[in-house]
Amino acid sequence: MLDFPVENLSAEDVERLRGIFEPLTRSVRELIDATIRTEADADAVAQAKAEIDAATARLRERQLEGSFGVRFGSDGDQMPWGNVVIGMRNPVAPPLVFVPSEIGGVRADFHLGAAYEGPPGHVHGGVAALILDHALGGAASSMDQPRLTGTITMRYRRMTPLGDLHVDAAVVRTEGVKTFAVGHLSDSEGVTVEAEGVFIRPRWARE
Known part of the structure; x- marks a missing residue:
C-alpha cells in the first residue's frame, strides 16, 4: 500500500511511484500484444484468463474513482500519467516521449505494434490522427498557456x-x-501523414 496520495509529491516520491507503476504498465502493454498475436491452445488461453482476472481483482482492491486526470508534483511538474498518448500508467499509450525540436516545436520517436493496426500491417488512421493532434497541441501549448484543439485537418499521403x-x-x-x-x-x-490545426486558448486560461 502506498503511504502518500498521488498529488503534491516531491521529485523523489514521483520517481518512487514511477518505479512502482511503470514496470506494471510495460507488462500490460506486453500482455495486450501477446493477446493479439497468441496462437496458444484453448486450455492455455483459459488459464491465462483466470490469472489475468485474479490480477485485475487484486489491482481493483484499491483504486481511484474516475480517471487519473493530471496530477502535479510539489514543484509544479505535470503528471498526465493516464493520458492515452503519453501516459506512463496507461498501457494503451505507446507511450510517446516528446522533446523540443530544432525548429522550436516538439518531436518524438516511438514504436507502434500490433495493438495500433488498421489496414493489415499498417497504423489505423485514427491512431495517426490521435498522435498528430497531441503533437500539434503540445507544440501550441505551454505550462501557463494551455490550448485545446479547435480544428484539425489530416492529409494521408x-x-x-x-x-x-x-x-x-x-x-x-x-x-x-x-x-x-x-x-x-x-x-x-x-x-506518411501531414496535419494542420487551430488551437484555442480556453476562456478559463485567458486571465
Missing part, C-alpha cells in the same frame, strides 16, 4: 507501416487566442 515512427510539430503563427500549428508523421522512407 500514404499508409503508415507499423514499427518505428517519428512525429514533428511546430507553431506557424498566433493570432489572439488562436494558435496555428503544423506537423507530420513519418517512417524511415519519409512523411
Whole structure:
C-alpha cells in the first residue's frame, strides 16, 4: 500500500511511484500484444484468463474513482500519467516521449505494434490522427498557456507501416487566442501523414 496520495509529491516520491507503476504498465502493454498475436491452445488461453482476472481483482482492491486526470508534483511538474498518448500508467499509450525540436516545436520517436493496426500491417488512421493532434497541441501549448484543439485537418499521403515512427510539430503563427500549428508523421522512407490545426486558448486560461 502506498503511504502518500498521488498529488503534491516531491521529485523523489514521483520517481518512487514511477518505479512502482511503470514496470506494471510495460507488462500490460506486453500482455495486450501477446493477446493479439497468441496462437496458444484453448486450455492455455483459459488459464491465462483466470490469472489475468485474479490480477485485475487484486489491482481493483484499491483504486481511484474516475480517471487519473493530471496530477502535479510539489514543484509544479505535470503528471498526465493516464493520458492515452503519453501516459506512463496507461498501457494503451505507446507511450510517446516528446522533446523540443530544432525548429522550436516538439518531436518524438516511438514504436507502434500490433495493438495500433488498421489496414493489415499498417497504423489505423485514427491512431495517426490521435498522435498528430497531441503533437500539434503540445507544440501550441505551454505550462501557463494551455490550448485545446479547435480544428484539425489530416492529409494521408500514404499508409503508415507499423514499427518505428517519428512525429514533428511546430507553431506557424498566433493570432489572439488562436494558435496555428503544423506537423507530420513519418517512417524511415519519409512523411506518411501531414496535419494542420487551430488551437484555442480556453476562456478559463485567458486571465
